[in-house]
Amino acid sequence: MIHQNRRKELLSQLDDDSIVIVSTNPEQRRNGDVNYPFRPHSDFYYLTGFNEPEALAVITSSSYTILLRPKDKKREIWDGERLGVDNAPEALNADKSYTIDLLKNKLPKLIKGYKSIYFDPKPYSIDDEIIKILANKKYKSLGSILHEMRLIKDSDEISIMQKAADISAEAHKIAMQKVRPGMFEYELQSVFDGYFKQHNSEHAYTPIVAGGKNACVLHYIKNNKVLKDNDLVLVDAGCEVDCYASDITRTFPINGKFSKAQKQIYQLVLDAQIAAINNIRPGAKINNPHKAATDIIKQGLIDLGILQAEGELSQFYMHGTGHWMGLDVHDVGKYKDNDKHREFTPGMITTVEPGIYIRSDDKIDPIYHNIGVRIEDDVLVTEDGNTVLTRSLVKEIKDIESIMQLQK
Numbered sequence: 222m223i224h225q226n227r228r229k230e231l232l233s234q235l236d237d238d239s240i241v242i243v244s245t246n247p248e249q250r251r252n253g254d255v256n257y258p259f260r261p262h263s264d265f266y267y268l269t270g271f272n273e274p275e276a277l278a279v280i281t282s283s284s285y286t287i288l289l290r291p292k293d294k295k296r297e298i299w300d301g302e303r304l305g306v307d308n309a310p311e312a313l314n315a316d317k318s319y320t321i322d323l324l325k326n327k328l329p330k331l332i333k334g335y336k337s338i339y340f341d342p343k344p345y346s347i348d349d350e351i352i353k354i355l356a357n358k359k360y361k362s363l364g365s366i367l368h369e370m371r372l373i374k375d376s377d378e379i380s381i382m383q384k385a386a387d388i389s390a391e392a393h394k395i396a397m398q399k400v401r402p403g404m405f406e407y408e409l410q411s412v413f414d415g416y417f418k419q420h421n422s423e424h425a426y427t428p429i430v431a432g433g434k435n436a437c438v439l440h441y442i443k444n445n446k447v448l449k450d451n452d453l454v455l456v457d458a459g460c461e462v463d464c465y466a467s468d469i470t471r472t473f474p475i476n477g478k479f480s481k482a483q484k485q486i487y488q489l490v491l492d493a494q495i496a497a498i499n500n501i502r503p504g505a506k507i508n509n510p511h512k513a514a515t516d517i518i519k520q521g522l523i524d525l526g527i528l529q530a531e532g533e534l535s536q537f538y539m540h541g542t543g544h545w546m547g548l549d550v551h552d553v554g555k556y557k558d559n560d561k562h563r564e565f566t567p568g569m570i571t572t573v574e575p576g577i578y579i580r581s582d583d584k585i586d587p588i589y590h591n592i593g594v595r596i597e598d599d600v601l602v603t604e605d606g607n608t609v610l611t612r613s614l615v616k617e618i619k620d621i622e623s624i625m626q627l628q629k
């Protein structure tokens with residue numbers, strides 16, 4: 222029903238003579254006979270809820286057709302059961318279903334008479350076939366309409382994302398209690414690997430577990446160094462539940478106690494993060510959180526003598542303060558309208574993730590060298606302000622230190 226309602230809502234925004242064509246991902250080969258775990262394409266999944274590779278949905282105001290892999294006794298012994306053409310109409314609420322190998326034959330008939338074709342080609346073979354079939358017919362961007370729908374989460378999506386946030390928050394709490402000097406970054410990562418799997422979820426992205434100076438490498442994913450006494454560790458890890466993401470970063474002392482310099486930098490990031498969250502409400506411009514965060518971090522770094530008044534903040538804070546989150550961890554949806562930042566509206570979910578990264582070649586007091594701090598929460602815009610989905614996870618210095626006393 223959810224998916225049917227979404228298809229209806231999409232069509233209500235298109236002219237009557239429109240047809241929507243959307244395919245899912247193929248299997249991706251890792252090496253030899255081994256595939257990566259399959260994940261559907263988010264646009265396709267949003268409209269169909271169907272979780273098999275090599276499928277195509279064709280949607281009009283009068284019919285919903287699905288093309289999918291045929292039943293195949295031999296392949297099903299190796300790869301598991303397939304839904305199959307006969308079961309698809311009832312299982313997916315489709316009017317018609319065909320095997321995907323009939324694409325060349327069926328698609329030209331399905332599109333006949335429709336004036337507006339909505340289709341976003343991806344670099345995969347089904348879409349290459351579709352491009353050939355459409356020949357010189359023009360098609361319009363499906364994403365420009367569908368992604369605005371995906372940006373505003375409905376109550377089902379919000380409850381799944383709350384579940385993902387809760388699982389990730391609990392894993393971060395356990396990691397705070399398990400970390401020890403001498404442990405490897407990958408050992409700490411294994412807390413997330415295990416906890417996510419135990420809760421039937423996946424990593425929504427490759428986790429970052431970065432001790433000391435590694436935290437200053439923004440996309441550090443090697444996670445193979447020793448965690449040292451007196452260093453901080455930055456962990457950016459979030460799970461995906463039913464294809465919906467969570468995205469949390471916490472930074473904490475490996476030995477359970479922040480040093481004075483670490484506290485100064487951490488508190489600055491926390492103040493910036495809280496100010497940014499307080500700027501999220503319906504009607505507020507979506508760049509207000511970034512402005513609030515950068516104002517606080519800039520002044521704080523000047524006060525600490527780390528940044529000159531005329532210096533560039535980007536030396537220490539070089540990324541944005543948030544991004545949309547949903548089926549994709551960096552989710553779809555525009556940030557600007559006619560080149561102007563848009564406003565928050567209820568149902569949007571954004572991350573809030575300011576940071577400060579001080580490398581050893583930065584010419585400042587060495588007590589601040591190799592400190593990298595980011596604090597990231599997931600925030601839902603509500604009718605009267607916002608709800609932090611990841612609120613169950615501590616982030617105040619005293620709360621982190623006290624939770625870390627309860628070692629596991």
Ligand code: GLY
Binds near residue numbers: 544
């Ligand atoms: N974990 C990816 C990000 O924070 O944007």
Ligand code: MN
Binds near residue numbers: 468544572574597
């Ligand atoms: Mn993020």
Ligand code: MN
Binds near residue numbers: 457468469470597
């Ligand atoms: Mn993150």
